Amino acid sequence: MADTLLDELFHWLRIPSISTGGGDPAEIEKAAEWAAAKVRAAGGEAELLTVREGGNPLVIGELRASKDADSAPTVLIYGHYDVQGAEPLDLWTTPPFEPVVRDGRVFARGAADDKGNFLPLLAAACDLATEGALPVNVRVAVEGEEEAGGESISQWLKDDPRGADAAIVYDSGMVSPELPAITVGLRGVHLVTFDVRAADRDLHSGMYGGSALNALHALHQGLAAVIPGPDGRVREELRAGIAPPTDEERASWAELPSGQESLDAAGARPAYPGAADEFIERNGSDTAVDVDQIVAGDARTVIPAVARATVSIRVAPGQDVVAIGAELERLIREALPAGAEMTVVSAHTAPPAHFPADSPVLQIAGRAIERAAGVAPAFTRSGGAIPFVADLSEKGIPTIVTGFVLPDDPFHAPDESFSLRGLELGYKSARELLTGLAELGS
Template structure:
């Protein structure tokens, strides 16, 4: 299995299926057709669909259960074949679209995100089907826009009437080389760009300084109403409404997680407040966070900026409502403006958080399967980031098992992206065990 899986992965990685600009649309089609052909070789059916005009092709496939397909569970497996661009090429130690093995790692763009992560799951399903041993119906959705917004998969899922008893999403990582993980919670986001205007144009600070309202000063007054407490890093209470508490069953699996201080240091970060490292795991997955991402105004001359633009984001904890928090954020910002300053929204974006309780049947069965495959019970973690498709699964009532067998320090989106070869083996073994174990959902 190992050699065949690696050879297949190399074939897929050689296709430069870049969706973020600068790629050839024909390569996206080739990468999608590669997946279709693999599914069909296993006796399944698959096709390319275009849920939105101008979108990249979505692979939609199916492998029916080997026996009694009408009386067993249905599992939807999800991944993406599109990749980020690879520039600057001179920072790669080997060509990004010519897979190379060095010291037990496979180097190529897409090796970790997501071709090399997802292919072992797809291969496990195909091999079970080929052997006549697939105990569940497997639906397959492989998108080509994950790196560019994911509009097609969102439209497809919204229109889908069949659903599934569970979804498996191989698009995250292990907690460490010894500790697998299931991400049961993901934060949502409110992203807001706005202008604060204090004058019709920039003004001379010698002539008007001290008399004319300064947009940067006004912006600072507004931001002061929403910034986290510098002593604790905690966002103000009005922006923490609805946060779902962490269950004891989750916390009980955190013992082997990497140290927060080490994680910050390894990333070149400095703690935001005393004790930030000790609270890293819980704070970054289970609490709200607010960050100012950009401020653009004025220049280095002695001017009073007439308008200042800022972008800030709130990472929303599971349980929070993006609409309500977005409205409260604007209310608080406006409350801090001095008289005469005006706030205008330039753009905004929202994504829903998601949480699948630790005692969800699909999560329990998946955790047992991963332990059988790897010898270690997985940590049940919450991610500080957002995966919109997972929130979409939650909205459809489909429990999602978000996992994967890359490592936390795999350089995704960066030069020399890679995956450890052991990750392919673990991903295949865990995928096989999960597909077998999730058949029990059909009995409930």
């Protein structure tokens, strides 16, 4: 299996399926067709589906259970074939679309995110079908826009009448080389860019300073209403609806690296006293507001007329991202001084997701990965968002979010890599997961 899987991965990685600008549509379609052909070669059905104008093709397919398919549970597996651009090329040790193995790792763009991570799941489903040992119906959904917004796959799922009894998403990583993980919670996000106008034009600070409203001063006053307090927490209006972690989640966190280790590894400094001690819970289970960018004025003695800011709020599982996003904007707007006007330039929203660790699907998943890895996985929460996982949550499909990227496998960076052990463990775990989920039919 290992040599065949590695050869297949090399073929897929050689296709520069860049979706983030500058990519070749022919290469994007070629990468999609590669995945579809693999499903067909295992006796399944697969098609390339474009659901919106200008969108990249989805790979939508199915492998029927080897017996009793009409009564077998249905499992949806998801990954993405698109990748980030590879610039700056001079920072790569070897060319990004010429995969190589060095020191037990595959180096190439897409090795970790997501071709190398997802292929073991797809390969396990295809191999079980070929062997006549697939106990569940497997629906395959592979998208080509994850790095660029994922609109097509969200639209497909919204319109899909069939659904699934469970889903498996291989698009995350391990806690450490020895400890796999299942992500049971993901924060959502509301990202808003807005202008604050305080005058018709920029003014000279010598002539008008102290009398004319300054857009940067007004902006800072608005932001002060929503940024975290001395204890690192945002105001209670922005924390409404938070679903606290379960006892089972907390118990599994004992195996995780400490918050201080996580901050140190990122080169980060604690935002407030005690931030390291609270890192694990706060990062996935609480609300966070960050000012991401401010653009205004220049180095001359100018009172800026307009200041632009981008602010993101990460909402915890249980929260209504639309309501919390609207509340964030209201608080900023109402805190502006008289005469200042706020105009939203753009906004993007992705809801949070949560799958209880004690649910039947997650319990099956935990046992399956333990059989493959020899150790029970940690049930973790992620501070980031995976929009399709949130879509699955809203659809009511229990979802196993896992993957076998290691903490030091760089995403979106030069010399992106994926370990050969991750490839092997991902494949073993996928076989156990697909076999274990047959229990849903009993």
